[in-house]
Amino acid sequence: MKHPETLERLWKVISLVPEGSVASYGQIADLAGLPGRARLTARALAKAPQELGLPWYRIIRSSGHIAFPIGSENFAEQRAALLNEGVIVKQNKIDMRQFKWQPTIETLLFELDY
C-alpha cells in the first residue's frame, strides 16, 4: 500500500454499506477512489481488525456470488448473515439488481470526504 490511509479509506466505505444490501469488491474500491483495485478491497477485508465490526459479509462478487468456496466455513457464515437480514441467496447467488447498494448523493458527499 502506498499510503496506509488507503486501507482505512476502504474500511470506511465498507462500514457504510447498509443492512439488507450488498456491494461488490470493485464498487467499494471505486467509492474509495481506487478504480480497478477490487483485489485491494479483498485484502482490506482480510486485514480488517475484528474490533471494527465491519459488515464484511455484505461484500460479494460483482456477479452476485459469495467469494468464499461453496461448502467452506466462511461461505456458510456469510450466507447465513445475509439471509438473516433479508438478502435472498438463491442457487448460491444474489440478485444484484435488487440488493446492490445504491448510495445516496448525500452519503457520497457527507460520509466520503473527497
Add this chain to the structure above:
DNA sequence: GGTGTGACAACAA
C-alpha cells in the same frame, strides 16, 4: 528482482 497467488472484474467468444 522474478514468479506465483489471491475474499476481483471487464470483456470476448
Add this chain to the structure above:
DNA sequence: TTTGTTGCCACAC
C-alpha cells in the same frame, strides 16, 4: 451462460 484472457498489485517465497 460458462470459460478463458487480461488487467490489477500487495505479498510471500
